[in-house]
Amino acid sequence: MEKLKKVALIPARYASTRFPAKLVQDLCGMSVIQRTYLSTVQTGVFDQVVVVTDHQAIADQIVAVGGDVFFSTREFESGSDRIAEAAQAMDAGIFVNVQGDEPFQDTQSLLDLTAVFSDPEVKVASMMFSISAAEAQNPNAVKVVLDKDNFALYFSRSPIPYVREKAVEISYWKHVGIYAYRKESLLAFTGLHKSFLETTEMLEQLRLLENGVRIKMVPTTHQAIAVDTKEDLERAVAWYMGRIKF
Template structure:
């Protein structure tokens, strides 16, 4: 007794005013704006019914339309990308599930986006889905507060996200990796609409991690292990690094 298949979209939030890298979405990498590379990767997805770029800036909006993307203008006043996402979805009443794809990951694996969409479509009890990379417990990243870790229940649902080492290995446990959280999310529309009405929660404020607001309010978040470690672009130096990867891929397809 299945109902109609859920309508699933991808949204790439792209804002101009990054403090570390203003105008980042339009930074040219191998001759194309950064956000266009992400959009082209996501066009390879098979589980998305549609794909949009949500922006607060006319320049990004115009660029998106020029390379054929559907673009949605949103307010520049949003405190977080999730609020921008929720505003964009208001103009799309047909949508059931939204995959929020970082607009600064030009090497994102389309298969991961499809996996998140499929996980949400397959289990109506999920409010959200996200991804994580397995790390060796001895990897220095485990101790780095800029690297967010996640631990899961036996069924793969998130128990906690933290900047601290997680879990703390009082005892060695064979085969138990540490998971580095990867910032890509799928949301059920009904949950996203509730989420943005809640005030920042105590643990969210302590760790400065928005996903803790979802957990503190009882959300069910599936965490998919992935080996997609595609780097994000936060600085011009990282843009140059990604350009060298893309250039080598283009010359050795």
């Protein structure tokens, strides 16, 4: 079987509602986006890593560490929409959307994610992490329920599935927002209108499900640190300095 070229595309939007300019904040001598870029490269999983941005400050920081940058030409609804513009002219079979605000990437997780494309039936894949019933109550933790082959049935901010019989033991899966696409599936995503469920839950992956596109879910034990707030940045610094563990 022909080996598919794998490219990591990191959408890096400058504006942020909860934490303005979060990607250029200092994280122990480098910015958040620099650490995300370098940790993605250092996994060795990808043939190429490119930061897709709308702002010169982010581009300058990536160039400063020897990285590749693609400038977005307009505003986009989602990170997947943003990276699709960059992917269009690139010669690769698999594109992985690595979140720009997750500075510590995990090699094994990314290997597992890209490995599922050995099955020609897999067009889109993402990741999930086991959480407790208490954690499942948090609307910021996006949950996913699965079919018997680990394809997503639905994603929600609500705790799903609902447990009617309290004696039943249930596993909750938290969605980890890293997506992998075959090129044709990524480009097709941009041609789909923003869907009803996507708008309702504010979850871009629901656009795919509503249009009949299956998403293969890959389990991981890696707990990614996403920098969405100043408190998250402090936690990332503490982890990097070895003061806390997960």
